[in-house]
Amino acid sequence: MDNLSNTPRQSNTACSRCASQQCVRFGSNRGGTQRYICKDCGRTFTPDPARRGISQERAEQIKTLIAGGHPITKVTRLLKVSPKTVYKVIRATEKPKVPEQLED
Ligand SMILES: [Zn+2]
Numbered sequence: 001m002d003n004l005s006n007t008p009r010q011s012n013t014a015c016s017r018c019a020s021q022q023c024v025r026f027g028s029n030r031g032g033t034q035r036y037i038c039k040d041c042g043r044t045f046t047p048d049p050a051r052r053g054i055s056q057e058r059a060e061q062i063k064t065l066i067a068g069g070h071p072i073t074k075v076t077r078l079l080k081v082s083p084k085t086v087y088k089v090i091r092a093t094e095k096p097k098v099p100e101q102l103e104d
Contacts, residue, residue, distance in 0.1 A: 013047050015036075015038035015040065015041060016043065016045045017038065017041055017043045017045070018038065018040055018041045018043070020039070020041065022038060022039040022040050023037065024036065024037060024039060025037075029046060034046070034047070054081065054085055054089075058079065058081065059089050059092075062075055062079060062081065062085070062086055062089040063089060063093055065078065065079070066086070066089075066090060066093075072086050
């Protein structure tokens with residue numbers, strides 16, 4: 001959504017082959033996904049979209065609201081995230097309950 005900066009510059013995107021962070025923007029896919037090229041090894045790649053999801057901070061906000069008893073519809077409105085995102089956070093939050101205190 002931010003097309004103001006078209007000048008190639010370093011990002012915190014790491015190369016998928018050599019993990020170098022000397023990567024600059026390198027056009028885009030047919031689908032419009034931003035591609036990068038590694039200045040160290042020359043590999044072009046697309047950052048894994050799954051990893052770029054929501055920020056840790058946003059996930060925390062979702063968890064807090066859900067824990068506070070807010071319905072998902074309200075959370076999506078408040079935080080401007082998709083229901084899918086909310087479900088994902090909820091699923092990641094749910095842990096199998098393991099009884100830890102067995103001493104009686
Ligand atoms: Zn590389």
